[in-house]
Amino acid sequence: MSNWINKLERKYHNYAIPELTKIMIITYIIGYILNFVGLSGFISFNPYLIMHGQIWRVITWVLMPPSSLDLFTVIMLFFYYSLGTALERTWGDFRYNVYILSGLIFTIIGSFLVYFVGQATGLASFNGMVLDARTYGYLISASVSTYYINMSIFFAFAASYPDMQIMLYFIIPLKIKWIAYLDAVFIAYRLVVAPWYAKIVILVSLLNFLLFYLSTKNSSGFNFHETKRKSNNRKSVFSGRFNNTYSDSKGVISKHKCAVCGRTELDDPTLEFRFCSKCNGNYEYCQDHLFTHKHVE
Numbered sequence: 001m002s003n004w005i006n007k008l009e010r011k012y013h014n015y016a017i018p019e020l021t022k023i024m025i026i027t028y029i030i031g032y033i034l035n036f037v038g039l040s041g042f043i044s045f046n047p048y049l050i051m052h053g054q055i056w057r058v059i060t061w062v063l064m065p066p067s068s069l070d071l072f073t074v075i076m077l078f079f080y081y082s083l084g085t086a087l088e089r090t091w092g093d094f095r096y097n098v099y100i101l102s103g104l105i106f107t108i109i110g111s112f113l114v115y116f117v118g119q120a121t122g123l124a125s126f127n128g129m130v131l132d133a134r135t136y137g138y139l140i141s142a143s144v145s146t147y148y149i150n151m152s153i154f155f156a157f158a159a160s161y162p163d164m165q166i167m168l169y170f171i172i173p174l175k176i177k178w179i180a181y182l183d184a185v186f187i188a189y190r191l192v193v194a195p196w197y198a199k200i201v202i203l204v205s206l207l208n209f210l211l212f213y214l215s216t217k218n219s220s221g222f223n224f225h226e227t228k229r230k231s232n233n234r235k236s237v238f239s240g241r242f243n244n245t246y247s248d249s250k251g252v253i254s255k256h257k258c259a260v261c262g263r264t265e266l267d268d269p270t271l272e273f274r275f276c277s278k279c280n281g282n283y284e285y286c287q288d289h290l291f292t293h294k295h296v297e
Helices: 002-015 020-036 047-051 057-063 071-091 093-121 133-141 147-160 176-193 196-205 207-219 224-239
Strands: 165-168 172-175 273-275 284-286
Touching (some): 071 147, 165 176
């Protein structure tokens, strides 16, 4: 999976949305306003209504805040903002975008799957009562929210910074990994007691974390020092901020030099040069060797 993401990043990094966490917080604020004026029922995710023409709900459900508005929620939003922005700096905008958007997409797909399976198998029921399609759609709607998307952000942060200490309730010092373990126990309990359709929605909402973690745990994909180094190198790859200069035997100065073939822009003005985010150090390569060189460990 890491190789797949690397390939996507090389092609589509320019399309990454910067400061995605800030945008998420803004959408929640909009959601609270819509809820205050009584319009939240028009934006929630409801597979039945979507199938009957209200397709905007496929997108607008992300405006639904994870909980009701109170002082604790405000504190948690600030908390999740700090977690999300830290992950953006560590992973880079593109990987963070993929992580969040995949969680949203998995939730949408899983919710539709629950809806169609329930209708096809007769499992669309509540307390032993078989429900019609419309009622079942509203039942699923009550289970779909961004709450577990936010939880996936927290779990990713805890995997990246397991030993970071925070003040629980501003009083109790506790490593963030232990809070993550407690949250994992709580989610496991929810999975036990929740109806089958809610179990599926919860699992698909956290599927992005499971996939990212399992695919990168052996390659230190969630290790802070490693991802921070890659993030810093990646910035140089895409923005060309290294200010290295080179001079030949005649003292002619060039700004770029391939670490493999030694060519500079003076040898061929049409050559493109990039720094490699996987090499440990500031190694620059021409377009012919950027993807074919042996990475420096």
